[in-house]
Amino acid sequence: MTRCPAPQSVPKRKLGSVFQRKQDGRWAAAVTLSDGRRVTRYLKPDTPNPEKAAHELLAKLITEAAAGEDITPSRMTLADWLDRHLQRTSRGRAQATIRDRMYLARKITGKLGKVMLPSLTPARYKAGWTG
Numbered sequence: 001m002t003r004c005p006a007p008q009s010v011p012k013r014k015l016g017s018v019f020q021r022k023q024d025g026r027w028a029a030a031v032t033l034s035d036g037r038r039v040t041r042y043l044k045p046d047t048p049n050p051e052k053a054a055h056e057l058l059a060k061l062i063t064e065a066a067a068g069e070d071i072t073p074s075r076m077t078l079a080d081w082l083d084r085h086l087q088r089t090s091r092g093r094a095q096a097t098i099r100d101r102m103y104l105a106r107k108i109t110g111k112l113g114k115v116m117l118p119s120l121t122p123a124r125y126k127a128g129w130t131g
Contacts, residue, residue, distance in 0.1 A: 015031060015032065015062050015065075016029060016030055016031035016032065016058045016061060016062055017029075017030050017058070018030075018051070018054040018055050018058050020050075020051075021042075024045070025045075026042050026043060026044075026045055026050075027042070027043045027047070027050040027051060027053070027054040028040050028041065028042045028043065028054065029041050029043075029054045029055070029057040029058035029061055030058075031058065031061040031062055031065055033065055034065070039061065039065075041057055041061065043057065074116075074117065074118050075116075076116070076117050077113060077114055077115060077116055077117070078108065078109070078112050078113055078114075078115050078116075078117060078120060079109045079113030079114065081117055082105045082108060082109060082113075083105070086098075086101055086102060086105055089101075111128045111129065112124075112125065112128040115128075
């Protein structure tokens, strides 16, 4: 019996993994991007049914990576993150809620929008409002 070769569109490597950390028992989902970087997201310790939630998170990460979205926060500015967050959380919300969120995002973006997420600290956030 001969085997048919796998179609060329299916990658031969794994797209991601779900695992439980030995150090603290937290569950995590990790995905490898097309450029070789590995992105890992951890679940909160009090998440109900953490293994299932980790698999759902992995599916979400794979979908975002396939769509070409940059899922690494180290390369995002606060303005990019706020825009992405508003797009995700505004589905099914009342128009007034969406408008209020957009107003707040514009206020924050005007002062701190160009700050990279890794360098955003509480002290820098506070200084952005007072200075």
